Amino acid sequence: MSNPDDLDDGLVYDFDSQQEVEIEANGNDGLQKRPIQDDDDEKEVKETSEGESERPMSKRQKKLQKKSKFIEKKKEESQYIVSQRKSIPTSSPEKIIEYLTALIREKNPDLSALELEELYFKxxxxxxxxxxxxxxxxTDFSTFMQKFSVAPKxxxxxxxxxxxxxxxxxxxxGKNCVKLFSKSKLKDDIATVERLLGDSSKKSKNSNDSFYFIATPTRMQKIIEETELLFQGKEKLDIILDASYLDPKDNTILSFENAVVLCQVLKTFLNKKSSVKILLY
Structure with missing residues (x-):
């Protein structure tokens, strides 16, 4: 039996050493020929492409990349700090104390542990x-006060x-509020406090009446250095910190430059006046 692989059909099968592929040309009876691309050629193109992508960065590119990463990191840190400041007013007393304790330690690095203990809140x-x-x-501040504050002052x-x-x-x-700030003369603010609190005969006998002293920490510090009237009496006193407001630099009353003054004033009221409570809005 003859082997099909050895079939002798009289035809000559002669292949050129450079292989060619015949491709029909559209609209042309003739044939176009192109040489088959060697694997070595593909490898050379690939290596060239990879070489370009793996080219080391210049010093300027490295500097720009490093700067970009630094800016992104600072942005993330800033966002975290702002979110923390926003969350403090709605936090538990424990969280508020933790925040203030860290603030007091940071602003008083030279004090001993015993001295710091006297400044901490409870x-x-x-x-x-x-x-x-x-x-x-x-817009909701009045509603908040009605819900959480019962003190007459x-x-x-x-x-x-x-x-x-x-x-x-x-x-x-109106009649139930007074502003105490540096737009007024200090002596005028002191006179206002003395007028409102000094004459007991003019004090309201209605326990439901409330009066607001709205002040900056620095102005209140100066007032209580001059008069003790705000510490007198056994009636309750609520101190409300306007802590939700952020200024254009994303600071709150608990993080701005006079936050230490605020803490000092709060401690003075707690030490000198009975029935004092602090609330954060």
Whole structure:
């Protein structure tokens, strides 16, 4: 039996050493020929492409990349700090104390542990306002006060003169509010406090009446250095920190430059006045 592989059909099968592929040309009876590309040619193209992509960066490119990473990292850190500041007013008293303790330690690096202990706040100093789940804007400040504050006298601390005026307007101003800030002369503010608190015969006998002293920490510090009237009496006193407001630099009253003054004033009231509670709005 003959082997099909050995078939002798009289035809000559002669292949050229350079292989060619015949491709029909559209609209042409003839044939176009192209040589088959060697594997070595493909490998050379691939290596060239990879070589270009793996080319080392210049010093300028490295510097720009490093700067970009640094900026992104700083942005993330800034966003975290802002989110933390926003969360403090709605936090538990424990979280608030933790934040203030860190602030006091940071601002008083030269004090001993015993001296720092005298500056720290306690849980009993604060009233929790966690349950107030409405966004803390000035339009809802009156509602907040009605829900959480029952003291006949209230001190509201805001971080700037402009903010003091804004809070004053949110409470409709009038007879139950007074602004204490540097736009007025210090002697006039002291006279106002003495007029409102000094004459016991003019004090309201209605326990439901409330009065607001709206002040910056620095102005209140100067007032209590001159008069003790705000510490007198056994009635309750609520101190409200306008802590949800962020200024253009994303600072709050707990992080701005006079935050230490605020802590000092708060401790003075806690030490000299009975029945004082601090609330954060």
């Amino acid at each position: 849980k009993k100093d604060f009233l929790s306002t966690e349950k107030f789940d409405t966004e803390r804007k000035l 209230k001190i509201v601390f805001s971080m700037s003169n402009i903010r003091v005026a804004d809070v004053y307007r949110s409470l409709n101003g």
